[in-house]
Amino acid sequence: MIVGGGVVGCYLGSKIQDQEIWEAKNQMHEKTCSALFSRNIAKFGIPVEESCLNEVYGARFFSDNESFEVRQRTVQAHVCDRLEFQRSVEKMATDNGCKITYGKRWNDEQDDYIMGCDGAISGVMKSMNMTRKFIYTYQVEAQLKSDPDFVQLHFGGFAPGFFAWIIPMNENEAKIGLGIQQGTGNPKARFDEFVAKRNINLSGVSKIQSALIPVYDKKPVTLDNKALCGDAAAQVKNTTGGGILFGCAAADILKEAVDKQDLTYYETRHRKELIPKLNDHDLVSKILQRADYDRLFKAVRERHVDELISEHGDMENLSGLKKQFFKRPLTMLAMARAMI
Numbered sequence: 001m002i003v004g005g006g007v008v009g010c011y012l013g014s015k016i017q018d019q020e021i022w023e024a025k026n027q028m029h030e031k032t033c034s035a036l037f038s039r040n041i042a043k044f045g046i047p048v049e050e051s052c053l054n055e056v057y058g059a060r061f062f063s064d065n066e067s068f069e070v071r072q073r074t075v076q077a078h079v080c081d082r083l084e085f086q087r088s089v090e091k092m093a094t095d096n097g098c099k100i101t102y103g104k105r106w107n108d109e110q111d112d113y114i115m116g117c118d119g120a121i122s123g124v125m126k127s128m129n130m131t132r133k134f135i136y137t138y139q140v141e142a143q144l145k146s147d148p149d150f151v152q153l154h155f156g157g158f159a160p161g162f163f164a165w166i167i168p169m170n171e172n173e174a175k176i177g178l179g180i181q182q183g184t185g186n187p188k189a190r191f192d193e194f195v196a197k198r199n200i201n202l203s204g205v206s207k208i209q210s211a212l213i214p215v216y217d218k219k220p221v222t223l224d225n226k227a228l229c230g231d232a233a234a235q236v237k238n239t240t241g242g243g244i245l246f247g248c249a250a251a252d253i254l255k256e257a258v259d260k261q262d263l264t265y266y267e268t269r270h271r272k273e274l275i276p277k278l279n280d281h282d283l284v285s286k287i288l289q290r291a292d293y294d295r296l297f298k299a300v301r302e303r304h305v306d307e308l309i310s311e312h313g314d315m316e317n318l319s320g321l322k323k324q325f326f327k328r329p330l331t332m333l334a335m336a337r338a339m340i
Contacts, residue, residue, distance in 0.1 A: 001111035004118030005100050006031060007086060008230030008247035010093040011044065012117060015255040018097035020111075022104040024118070028086060031119075032139060032211035034175055035082040036151065036167050037244060038315040039075055044248045046092070051084035053169045058310070059151045061300075062198075063293030068306040069150070070313060077151070077315065079167055079175075113258060114226045117247075120212045122232035128223045132234055135162050135213040135241055138187035139177030143204035146174055155293045158194040160184040162241070166200075176202065179213060179241060213241040216278050221250070221270050222263045229254055235274065237316070238285035245316055250274060280318040292338070299338035303331050 002009050002016075005023030013019040036056075041048060055078055058071030093100065106114075106123055116124025120134065144166065146152065152166035161181025168174045178191045187210060195202060214234040221233045229235070230247030237243065250270060257266035288296075300306050308331075312321045325332050 001106075001109070001113065002098075002115045002117055003106040003124050004116065004122070004230075004232065005090070005102070006117060006119060006230070007046075007089045007244055008251055009115075009117030010086075010089040010098070010100070011046065011248050012115060012229060012251035012254060013098035013100075014089070014092035014096045015251060016258055019093075019099075021093065021098055021100045022106055023100060023102050024105040026103040028083070028090065028102070031082060031086070032137065032209035033082050034139070034165065034167050034177065034242075035080040035085060036242070037078050037080060037085075038242075039077060040245055040314075040316055041078070041248075044245070044252075046085075046248070047088050048078045048080055048085065051080040051082075051088060052078045053081055054079040054148050056151050056168070057149045059153055061297060062152065062154045063297045064156055064197075066294045066297035066301070068297055068301045070306055070309045071150070072310055072313075079169055110225075112225065113263070115254065115258075116226065116228045116232045117230050117251075118232050120214045120231045122228065124226055125228055125232050128226055128228070130219055132217065133215040134182045135179040135215060136182060136187045137177060137179040137211050137213060137241070138191045139175055139209045139211075140191075140202065140205050141169070141173065141175050141207040142202040143172055144174040144176060144200065144202060145172055147171075154194065154198060155288070156194070156197065158190050158197055160190075161289055164191075164194045164198075176200065177209075182215075213243075216282055218275065218279075220267060222267045225263070227254055227257070227263050227266055235278065237278070237281040239281045239288075240315075242315075246274060246278065277317055277319070280322065284318065295338040296335070299335055303334050305331065305335065 002021045005021045013021050055075040060069050116122050146168045148168040154164040162179035164178040216234045216236050216238050221228045229250050235246040253269045254266045312324050
């Protein structure tokens with residue numbers, strides 16, 4: 001049984017096939033999400049053509065007084081209509097024999113396997129006696145002119161423990177949002193602070209959303225006949241809050257574990273293959289949280305780290321970029337000094 005009919009739950013169903021998928025919501029709903037998906041999503045066979053609103057080639061990073069740009073020659077990410085994207089993955093599940101029942105909440109019912117893909121505040125996760133910490137987010141869709149080739153990431157005191165973003169849907173509309181660490185205030189108030197501080201003139205707000213992003217915490221993903229996947233397992237990049245691709249990668253492993261009738265296989269491969277990558281993102285996140293952003297971003301430009309990221313960066317796997325840093329000890333030392 002799969003609990004949760006979101007993207008990861010439906011993707012998992014499409015792989016295992018002929019599954020019961022229970023979704024607590026009464027109908028397909030648009031999850032609050034930036035819907036910015038790395039180009040790497042292609043390897044999972046999830047179509048983005050019908051849901052894609054824009055394609056971006058890079059990102060611009062801003063602190064209060066400094067900035068730098070990362071750009072690549074090819075498309076790096078797709079900005080999607082989240083509901084249309086969800087429909088595409090649901091079709092993958094139903095085309096592979098899955099039955100999705102809406103308005104069906106899991107209440108400790110039993111099956112051979114209980115696969116929890118039920119989001120950040122997962123009921124399956126709670127039944128495994130786990131708790132999480134969260135990033136609290138607030139996002140609007142509004143009219144705002146921006147370069148459609150670039151995502152903007154803004155760092156400052158308005159977003160403690162995280163950042164604010166501007167994701168262009170086209171030249172005239174964007175998703176503008178912000179995340180804050182749990183216990184650091186009200187995300188709407190922080191959002192208003194961000195908009196005022198960066199002189200962002202919003203108009204024609206068409207959608208207002210808020211959500212929780214689980215913080216990756218290295219906890220187990222299985223217990224007895226239960227397995228967690230996606231946000232329910234906090235398989236999330238602590239750098240950006242993105243989790244769809246890691247959730248789908250975990251679903252592929254979980255499918256193999258179900259075939260083998262051995263959930264320890266899922267736990268073992270998750271720890272071997274996914275946790276090292278998630279740990280890299282967690283380390284970068286912790287570094288950023290301690291940094292003086294102005295000094296750090298200035299050092300990025302002066303030491304040409306922006307060029308290094310443009311050449312070797314990957315939105316999911318930081319290992320290639322990490323190797324490049326180890327080849328440049330003076331650059332590492334300069335970056336470290338910028339953060340002291």
